[in-house]
Amino acid sequence: MAAELHGPDLLSAVVLLGAGVVAVPVFKRLGLGSVLGYLAAGLVIGPFGLKFFSDPQTILHVAELGVVMFLFIIGLEMQPSRLWGLRKEIFGLGALQVGVCALLLTGVGIATGFPVAISFVAGAGFVLTSTAIVMQLLEERGEISSTKGQRMVSILLLEDLAIVPLLALVAFLAPIAATDAPPSGLRWMDIGIGVGAVVGLIVAGRYLLNPLFRFLAQSRAREVMTAAALLVVLGAALVMQVSGLSMAMGAFLAGVLLSESTFRHQLEADVEPFRGILLGLFFLAVGMSLDLSVVTANWRSVLFYVAAFMVVKGIAIYIVARLMRSSHTEALERAVVMAQGGEFAFVLYSTATSVGILDGRANAMLTAIIIISMVLTPIAIIGLRYILPREKQSLDGVDVAEGLSGSVLVIGFGRFGQIASQPLLMRGVDVSIIDNDIEMIQAAAEFGFKVYYGDGTRLDILHAAGAGRAQAVLICVDKPDTILAIAEHIKAEYPLVQVYARSFDRGNTLALIKAGVEYQIRETFESALSFGENTLIGLGVAPEEAAEIIGDVRQRDAERLDLQLAGGIHAGNDLMKGNAPVPGPLVKPRQSGRALSEETARVLPAAQTADSAN
Incomplete structure (x- = not known):
């Protein structure tokens, strides 16, 4: 009887979610990142693994919305003021690195006998470094705010921005690839429609979006705001798609137009859950799409291009870094860390395949090249640590x-x-x-x-x-x-x-x-007490009473320290973890000249169940 029931394919949903839930934590624990976890999970459950899915392209089309929303969130972060503040690093160092790498990697394809359009798409995709891998590495090292970390972040930011014109360029290159006609053969009518769509979207975003969200905010209906956020993202993507351009470009423009809106943080919070799950689904679908038969049949070519692309890109990054006056050690480290291809290459290759620049075999080979380069990066970084001597800081000045x-x-x-x-x-x-x-x-x-x-x-x-x-x-x-x-x-x-x-x-x-x-x-202790005291005053407690309460908290904390010292440091640590009995409440209502309100008296004793680690 159960077999006769009709409804959603719950098995597929459970397999997709289960694969991600199992693989991602394992890969992050191994230091390989969540992206590789999704890719590996997709490979295992796909048509070349356990065969839970036979048509990954169907899932890929739906999951592309994750990339669309990802670019919308990137656009929200790209306030014109922020872009201006980082203009030298982003549009100087970042643009130079992207330009040099794209030129040299395109040359690799041309030198090995491929047409210009295919060589450019293959090289441009490999230029886009894995943001997930690099940012995770910088975060683990605590170097995001350092000078060299900021340089890498600026380059990644430029590469995130570069995906938008690259996707548009792929759409414009499609007629060249399909007809092998010279540039004059481009369909100028289609180009005009695309430009008109971009201008129309900018005008609509400038004059309509903020009034729309202001009107919706007055309704105080959270679900309506969420629906409106999705409507803006998907609507902008649809306009670009109908105009023959990239859905991602539309979403990015919508994000930029709303980047300085008072509703920016609300929009980001509304879209983020959908972005996360759909982007994970996208990488799962990419993993399923990896055609192992093509890779096996062309393994020599795959390994050659992995080595060629990584070496050429690494050399280009090193040269650019040295030209911009980075030290030898910093330049070499940046070259190794950023020598791999990244997540956006899958988007670029998928788009190029859909418009006819790449065929299925080329897409499978290029996808495999990107994935292998991402896998090799953590290994290369470990090797670099053993090769390079520990950098000594310059004491000049x-x-x-x-x-x-x-x-x-x-x-x-x-x-x-x-x-x-x-x-x-x-x-x-x-x-x-x-x-x-x-x-x-x-x-x-x-x-x-x-x-x-x-x-x-x-x-x-x-x-x-x-x-x-x-x-x-x-x-x-x-x-x-x-x-x-x-x-x-x-x-x-x-x-x-x-x-x-x-x-x-x-x-x-x-x-x-x-x-x-x-x-x-x-x-944080005294600042937190001052914070709490001012909160009490803001809630209507008299300043004298608030000071008395804070003094009581300070005294009882000192008493607890004495008790923990008397029991030894280990006892104190156990106390913090809740493994030892608490010697009296952490704070308690004080019945002094002014009685505490019933609400305050109920809240304060609850703190005795937890011990602060601060």
């Missing part, structure tokens, strides 16, 4: 800590150290400052601060920085292990020096107290 004699030594001049040193400097205290971040030292010098280079974890540096002669040492670095190591070194070597330490969390605080520091403060 920076003084090394030596022979300092300030009455107070500040170690670390980040946000915390800058604020902590201000009252000392205003009082005229003789302060010596050391930091091991060259960029921070150079930036501080621009504002008139003299900061010396030195690593506070080394005893010889502490001695040269005058730690033994100082009345007090302020540890203001941000890593808990480093904070504790510096404190232990100073207390062991200079036991009479007062040590004031910034603490990362409760566990770090307990360890610092055990080490014997005179004073420690959790970096």
Whole structure:
């Protein structure tokens, strides 16, 4: 009877979701990224694997909406003001790298006997680096905000922008590929329609979208706003598609037009869930589309082009980096990290196949080349770490800590150290400052601060920085292990020096107290108490009562620290994890001159079930 029931194909949905849920965490755990996880999962469940699906193209057509929404969100992030602020890095370094790589990679195709249109599409697709792989790597290293990290992000941003004109160029190249006619044979009527559609979309977005969302917002119906967001994305994509251009271009333009709208964050939140699941579905479909029979039959060609494209692109990136005055090490690292093809190549190749520039065999080979290059990138990065010596920071223009004699030594001049040193400097205290971040030292010098280079974890540096002669040492670095190591070194070597330490969390605080520091403060504790006090005042609690409540919280926290110290640091850590009994509530209502409201009295005792890690 169950077999006679008609309804949605739940088995296909379950297989797709299950494949992604299983593969993505495994691949991310291996350091290979979610994109490769989706691709591998698609390959396993596709027609060349377990054969759960026989027609991946059907899924691919639906999943292309994920790319459309992805480009809409990219457009939302591309405010004209932001683009202008990054103009030198994006349109200078980024455009130069994309242009040089595209030229050289197109030359690889032409040199091996392929027509210009096919060579350009193949090379241009490989130019587009995997944003997912590079951003994940930068995030893991904590280098997104560094100078070299910002350069890579700017290049990726330009490549994200480049996909839009590349998709349009593919559409315009289609007649050349199909008829082998010269450029004068282009259908100028179609070009005019496309340009008119772009202009019309810009005008509509400039004068209609904001009033539309303002009107819908007044209805206070969340589902209507979500529907309107999808309508804008899909409507703009439809206009571009009907005009013979890329759906992705329409979505991107719609995003840019709304990038400075007051509804930008709401739109991004509404579209993001659909974008995530459809983009994952897109990569699953791409994995299913990988024709292993074509790859097996042409494995020599596939491996040749993987090596040729990666080597040529890496050389081009290195040359551009050196021309833009990057160091040899940074240029080489960027060349290895960005030498692979990326996710947008699949979009470009799919579009080129649909308009007749590529055939199915070429698409399968190029897709395999991109996937293999993405797989090889983490391996190449690991190899690079063993080949390159550890980069030594240039100390040009920076003084090394030596022979300092300030009455107070500040170690670390980040946000915390800058604020902590201000009252000392205003009082005229003789302060010596050391930091091991060259960029921070150079930036501080621009504002008139003299900061010396030195690593506070080394005893010889502490001695040269005058730690033994100082009345007090302020540890203001941000890593808990480093904070504790510096404190232990100073207390062991200079036991009479007062040590004031910034603490990362409760566990770090307990360890610092055990080490014997005179004073420690959790970096978020006092600011959070001030935040809570002002919240109480904003809710109508009298300032005196709010201050009394905060004082009670501060006192009880100190009592809990004493109890944890009496039970040992391990007991304190167990307490944070909820594995030990809590010795009394973390906070409790105080029945002083002013009684707390019933609502406050009900909320505060609930905190006894959790212990802050701050």
